[in-house]
Amino acid sequence: MNAVAVAVHHGLLERDEALACLLGAHAEARAGTGQLVLVSGEAGIGKTSLVHAFAATLGPSTRVLEGRCDGLFTPRPLSPFADIARATDGAFAAALERGGAPEVFDVLLDLLAWGDTILVVEDVHWADEATLDVLRLLGRRVDALGALAVVTYRDDELDRTHPLWRVLGEIASGTAVEHVRLEPLSEAAVAELARGRDIDAGDLHGRTSGNPFFVREALESGAGHIPESARAAVLARLAGASSEALGVVDTVALAGPEAPVWLVERVCRCSSDQLEDALATGVLVSDGDEIAFRHELAREAVVETLTPARRLALHRRILGALAEPPNGRPDAARLAGHAEAALDRDAVLTWAPAAAREASAARAYREAAAQYARALRFADDRPLDERAQLLEGRSRACYLADDQVEAIAVIKEAIVLRRQAGSPQEEVRAISELTDYLLCRGHVSEAQTAVAEAERLVADQLESGATAQVLNSRAHLVWTDDIGRAVELSRKAESIAAAHDDAFAEAVARVSIGTLELRRDLAAGRRLLEEAATQLRATGQKEQAARALNNLGGYGALVYDHELANEFLTAALEYCVDNTLDLWRINVLALLARSLLDQGRWTEAADTATWLLEDPRESPWPQYEALLVLALVRARRGDPGAHDSLDASLHVGLSPEETFAIVDGAAARAEVAWLAGRPTEVDGATRDELGRAVARDSEQDVARLAYWRRLAGLESTGVAENDADPYALGARGDWDAAAAAWSQRGCSYEEAVALAEVDDVDALRKAYDVLRGLDARPVAEMIAQRLRRRGVRKLPRGPRRSTRDNPVGLTARETDVLRLVADGLRNGEIAERLFLSRRTVDHHVSTILRKLDAKTRGEAVAAARRAGVIVDP
């Protein structure tokens, strides 16, 4: 059936294009390229009707997995997938029981890989954080799945800070994502619906604004006139219902979105005839097991009519019934919501913390934080330690939900309560948490004070896991200045943690030891971190596994070991994306952006920085670094916007104690000013910071800042002799050696800049060629002038042709993968051919599609042929 025929068959008007889009996406998915279709529109616009009309066209061989997000209370984590679990075998239910978004996504992959399957997730404007994570993963991978996913949401009630926007922004840029926005009906369509009735269609259209739900309710209400609102239309339908039927309607309104029949029977103590009466009003529907409102707007209309006393009484009865379900476990999130609405303090303190723990386990941290806050609202007269425990739970959930400021404020409250309660061991643990949060935001001196206090407390205590945590914190604080002591502290922490079965503190210590070892013996440190990463992945210690990969790749970036950086930052990124470790993900992206800049891969560096800035999270440093990278790419190419990025970096809230980042910023400002030929600005950007670097005796920072001063013809003193550091060599005027040192590090732009200072025509010509290859116009022009002054004529102008040959910036490996895609190979076959894992190939293909901005593999191949990246034999 075509789209028009389907629409007519289901009484849908003006939805032909939307249906055609769904049918087309389904055809694409069946042909092997998965699709994600986002269906949006205001409440009552007909999103669900559209999806149902589409589903009705599908043959028996197509399986539709359907789930819906809760619109009530604090959402239950992963609730749409609980719907799907009920409709499928036990694997899904087990995954839900076990974990969070990544686990659910893995099972979802298996389900979607089976035959022709369509996933429908409705009302994601109410989705919990873990469900949003599943959608993000889906958006990234859907093209490789060969399945269709349809996601619906209301877009009229989302404020600008709604977390769905961020997720939509991320997935909408995906390669196989379509967006269908449903618009109100035209007057002609409303007239069509009202045909045969004694109603003025123009008036009906005007009053309902063409909202299909309102139009139908108005037509079905039997009020004899057009009701003034959708709410009035719904209530008109209930006007003649019996008090028993209204009891059922009220109960479903408060217990929904879907109320089990057993619950309604228990709460209303009603007969099946009375249930039938309630269904006969037309506002409710039932599948035999559950009763729901035909539309969420109708439910909202009924809730608004309930008096506070009526609501309280009903919530109490629903709470009592839900606490003892006929089968399965009680639903803690739902119970916590009813408990609060019923003002039942004991029940809130039973169910809200339980719901919070379940939400945390599912990585729905925003919901976990809200459940802890709910418990705390009722905990004023509870013992100090119990309140402290709730605060600690809330603090951790806030931190993981990217609300670090709130996390810090809340953990400080917990510390005060632990002290008042005389619980020193718990106080130490809370201080360790605080220290982590403070260091994450670069508040070093406050962290110093906190650790000193924790050390004072553990001195009087028996040794425990908390002792190991304090040692880990202290090791972090001496990290840069005293590597020997940091190793010693971490080793001690590792053995104490092992003795007291504190797996977390042991993992932290282990990753610290490996990271510190890198600086003494690269191979040994790498071995330690690789082993740690493997073991931590296996034992599910994801944060520390990510930290191990991040540190290994980050060290590569720091010492210009590009191979090390590429291998482990890519692995870290993949791991963080797959496991929705967002705080680590942005950290890895910042390191990767910097490393790509150093490698001369500017397009990729700018893409990576942009990716980070589109979803920045709260930590200041990664945003700051990304803005500096973007500024440098722009300035080095002579593109506009470098100053905008530098200015923005001043407003991300970077702590003035993050010295290395401050020096990064000063160096970036100096470079941008030097490129613009403004030595006074170079002086302004570096003078004070150089003074501070000299005062703290940091050879590296002094050399880095003095380098730009020397290039700008400014005075700089105090640069140590260090033949291994290209900055020190340049700052002392040995540009030949500096160029060689940059060359050794594989930094061609920096090499060319150094060569430009060598008074030699061959060196200048070499630099000029390199810079044209990089599209580095400002320095290339600077060198061209110098060459002309030396009598060189006929310099080629503009970017070198070869840079136009692989204009889309694919890596060699990506080009290999793309050639095999062009040969028609599937990802599994490509993996075998190139000795890569299937997942790595999936990742390469996604990157290729992103870089070529293609929606399908076919489009990517066509774009690559157009751009000359692949040439037919």
Added chain:
Amino acid sequence: METYLILRRSAWRDLDEAEEARARAATESERLSELVEWRRSYTFAECDGALGSVCIYEAVSPEALRHHAATAVLPVDEIVKVVETVVVRPDPAATAA
């Protein structure tokens, strides 16, 4: 979106080549419509007989313009941001074509 001016020096040998490039630019700017919007271009004669162009685009960032140029296989010599547009008289049709 901001307005940018893109300079493509000695980009094409003749009008046929420029025409092909124009077709690619149009296709790609249509495809990347969320990132870039092509306003107009002026093709000019270089001293050596080659052709160059000045193109006026709206774009979300200079990176978006470079991405567009890469996928449409167009050279980029310089990108500058337009801060003010002064139209004294509309372009004559022949020049705008």
